[in-house]
Amino acid sequence: MSKPTRRQASYLSMHARSFIRSLGDLTRQPIGNAMTILVIAIAIVLPALFYFVGMNVKAVADRWHDQPQISLYLTNHTNDEQARQLTEALQKRDLVASVIYISPDQGWEALDQVLHLKTLKEQLGTNPLPGIIRVTPRWPGPTPEALKKLTDQLGDLSHVQDAELDVGWVKRLYYILNIAQRLLIGVGCLFALAVVLIIANTIRLSISKHEREMAILTLLGASKSFIVRPFLYRGFVYGLLGGVLARVALWALSNWLSEPVQQLSATYLSQFSLHELDALASAILIVGSGLLGWVGAKLATSTQIAKHL
Amino acid sequence: MIRFDQVSKRYGKQTALNQVSFTLPEGDMAFLTGHSGAGKTSILRLILCQEKANAGQVFLGNRSITHIKKRQVPLLRRQLGFIAQEANLLEDQTVFQNVALPLIIDRWHSNDLSGRTLAALDKVQLRHKANCKPHELSGGEQQRINIARAIVHKPAILLADEPTGNLDPELAKDILALFDELNRCGMTILIASHALDLIATLPHRILTLSHGQLVGDHA
Known part of the structure; x- marks a missing residue:
């Protein structure tokens, strides 16, 4: 200078x-x-x-926001193998960060730890809980509208009875x-x-x-x-x-x-x-x-x- | 050189100057005199571009300043020296800082500024007061500092408005002697004053104003 x-x-x-x-x-x-x-x-x-x-x-x-989750309730006749295949397929999607499969038995176990339902299961003779796949979308990224769309898409997949996202609080x-x-x-x-x-x-x-x-x-x-x-x-x-x-x-x-x-x-x-x-x-x-x-x-x-x- | 050519100035309906004409050649010194309200200050204000003439032309050198642009006024004033009746010093600044102001305004480098300021203080014999604040000085000293500030940048023209108005006769004589000395160094000086007895002791031209008209011009 x-x-x-x-x-x-x-x-x-x-x-x-x-x-x-x-x-x-x-x-x-x-x-x-x-x-x-x-x-x-x-x-x-x-x-x-x-x-x-x-x-x-x-x-x-x-x-x-790290864990806004979409719960996919599987149909009663979906077996573990089909559920795992679906889990793997979901894992490959762009908007999905992680996927966890909770089998009906794991679900009952978790419920039993809180509510002590052993006698109820004996009375029912069968586990009434469906298998659940918990999908965690990538975040931050998708808007509440995109999350809703993703939920609808996942709800239409085979073996999926219902898909739920509590978008209310996110929105x-x-x-x-x-x-x-x-x-x-x-x-x-x-x-x-x-x-x-x-x-x-x-x-x-x-x-x-x-x-x-x-x-x-x-x-x-x-x-x-x-x-x-x-x-x-x-x-x-x-x-x-x-x-x-x-x-x-x-x-x-x-x-x-x-x-x-x-x-x-x-x-x-x-x-x-x-x-x-x-x-x-x-x-x-x-x-x-x-x-x-x-x-x-x-x-x-x-x-x-x-x-x- | 200062030249007034048929200059008139009015404030509302009141005429301050009426077709005043005179020329003050380069290196000359003159006194403007007359009663209060005769138009002495109006002449100085026109030269300083504090006012604009309603008619006629005011020249500094060969240049007419009658219709000078507003942004050029500061540049013009930097070429002039002006001494008012009141010392008009900045109270929060030292004598040195006050005297250096015209050089600071004109962006002089601090090395040159210091030498020139001290030389101006030498001229008025107040170098030893350089670090004083104005309130520590007598009225006569303040006016000499005012003169030092007006001459520090060696202006071609020096204007003074009743510079001895607040001083006792002895101090006033000293101040006028200082102006005389500056004039002998080649400075063109125009002083508005009504102190006729003092003015008469000096061998300079006297321009007499009355009711806005130039009624006398005596060498």
Whole structure:
């Protein structure tokens, strides 16, 4: 890379000066600015919290989704050999992840362990349970509609009496997640707007405090961008610090919730633990907040500074 | 060179300047004088492009600035030096930073900037105050810093609006002597002032305004 020219270097140093100046301005009124940054952080943390909750609900849902199963009840006259042949054929299908055959005897055994039905079998003289093939479709992948179609296809196979898929809960979860996602986007946009407006208003007040300074700079030949730059940096820094605080708050909240969530999860014999935001999501949160601050400052300067020039 | 050619300026129904014409050649120094509201400040504001003339032409060198584009105004102002009655220093910045402002605005490299700023402070004999904040300076010192800031980029034309208005007579004399010295270095200087007794002590041209009209032009 070529060495920057003196002109380029002075341009960069001018930006650095504006940035440092904007930081200096923040330290001059620490309490007022800290409160502004806190408000911004709260406005950012709320949609981030939505995202965090949504991400974890999805993680839980994905775990459940691992085993959406289709039960194929075989006809009474299907013998074990035919059932095994059908199992092997099903295993070769694209949408099928795994297939398990449960013979009538295995089924009765499992039922007996829970309900102690020995006397009932003696009374009946025969095992009334049909053989069952449990088909686990590949997931995530097929939509609830595709699962339904697969179930119908499997129901039409020979030796299959009936095929059942509880698509109700799959569909419901699918749609709930959809709603949550849209809600997240909507709420996120609203809070992003709130951040922009909070920063725009803060910068607007700051501009009115710097009117004398702007008048002096204008007379000395400062361009609009020279005058606007420190305010833009200031907005960016507000947003950036708000984003950092929001990230810290989210981390603290996730740590605080982690133990009770694990305790709850253990009652379902699960080892689920809360998923933290990864580095990329954190970077997007922080830099995105900074950019929102910049937009807010741009909004304020475009309306406020023009009248001073 | 500054040239006004039949320039008129009105604020609503009030006429601030009425067909004013004069030429201030390069390297000359002149005083604009007259009662309050005579139009002295209006002339300076027209040169600084803070206002636009309603009629006539204003020239800087050979260039008419009467219809200058808004985005060109900052570039034009960087070629001028301006001193207001109030020192107009940035309170949160040091004397050095205040004086360096025109160079920072004009994107000077920090190495060159430092030398030029200190030279300007030397000119007004306040180098030792470089790290002070404006509130630590007396009124006279503040005005000298203001002058240092106006000349740091070596403008061809220096404008001043009542630069001695807030100073006692002794300090005012010192400031005017400083302007005289700058003029001897080749700078074109136009000073609006109503301090006739002080002006009279200097051998420079005096343009007298009354009710927006140029009524006197004495060498």
